[in-house]
Each structure stands twice: as C-alpha cells, then as structure tokens.
Amino acid sequence: MKENLRVKGTVTVRVLDRDGNVKRRAPGWFRRLLHIPGRLCEQRYHNIVTREGDALIADALLASPNKAKVTSSSGYIQVGTGWTGNSTKTNTRCNTATGSMKALDSGYPVLKAAWGSTGDTTVTYRATFAAGALNANGINEACLLNGNSGSANCLAYAQITPAVNVTSSDTLQILWEITILGQ
Numbered sequence: 001m002k003e004n005l006r007v008k009g010t011v012t013v014r015v016l017d018r019d020g021n022v023k024r025r026a027p028g029w030f031r032r033l034l035h036i037p038g039r040l041c042e043q044r045y046h047n048i049v050t051r052e053g054d055a056l057i058a059d060a061l062l063a064s065p066n067k068a069k070v071t072s073s074s075g076y077i078q079v080g081t082g083w084t085g086n087s088t089k090t091n092t093r094c095n096t097a098t099g100s101m102k103a104l105d106s107g108y109p110v111l112k113a114a115w116g117s118t119g120d121t122t123v124t125y126r127a128t129f130a131a132g133a134l135n136a137n138g139i140n141e142a143c144l145l146n147g148n149s150g151s152a153n154c155l156a157y158a159q160i161t162p163a164v165n166v167t168s169s170d171t172l173q174i175l176w177e178i179t180i181l182g183q
Helices: 029-033 051-060
Strands: 005-016 042-049 076-080 097-103 122-129 136-145 154-166 171-182
Touching: 005 051, 005 154, 042 051, 042 171, 051 154, 076 122, 076 171, 097 122, 097 136, 136 171, 154 171
Parallel strands: none
Antiparallel strands: 005 042, 005 171, 042 154, 076 097, 076 136, 122 171, 136 154
C-alpha cells in the first residue's frame, strides 16, 4: 500500500483599528460610485512549508530532535515588504523584514480541534503585532520561525496579496495553520 503525505497551510492576516474592529480598505472607484464600503482587511493566503520546514517536521519525529520545534516559547512570526516570488521553498527569512519579529501569542501553538475530531491534524500558530509595533506600507510577506536569532529555522513562508498597510495605531494579527494529511 502506498501513502502520500501532504503538508499544507494557510495564513490569515487581519488588520485591526484602535477599537479592535477589522479595518476596511479604501473603496475603489466602482465601490465609491455605488456607495459600497471597502473590503475588510482580513484575508486568507496559501503558504509554502519551506525546505527547512520539511526538515523540521522530519526532525520532530525523532526520539531526540536536533532542532527546536516552533513552540510557545520559541515561535516567532516575521513580516516584510520584499516578496519576489523567487525560490519561496528555500526562503529562510522574509526578503525585506520590517519591524521586529513577534513572539507567538500566549497559548499557541494549539491543535485546531480536540484529539480525535476533524481538525486535529491542524496546528495553529498566532502572533499579534500590537498598536505601535509596526508602521509600514506594503507588507506582502510573512514567515514562521523556531526562534528569533540568526540560527532560527523557517518552518513556513507566505505571500500576502494584496499587500497590507499598517499604521502605528493599527494591530496586525497573523494566524498560521499547518495541516498534515495522509492519503
């Protein structure tokens, strides 16, 4: 019997205003003409589990792993403005990082569902860049890391399109889901 193992993921990016509401993008000319508000700044994107990420998953299956797992104490998310579309599988960081790496929120990572339920093969990671942590236009890339040093490994990398703009009064929240599927 042959089995295929797949690892897939999604990234949800959400920009919140100072009151904690999801911000809206400026409406285009058609929406302005029809008096329709701009779209919410909350989108889901596909991500790439990187070459380093593949190795981290394999390493985690060892009795004594050699590399640090992405945990609540070692997990970080980095954002940037340098998406190129080149060699995303081999990316080890954001191409053009902006702001500081953000540690995972308390209580993350977690399984999306209880053991034995649909969703128990999805690991969820979340980091929240609080108001004042970022002030950047054109954030179009993100990566999930197992540390914040130069030797940290990149588990996953994602393009954010359309790019998001974050002012110093906005909060940026990134929710990363990685699903392991046996087929």
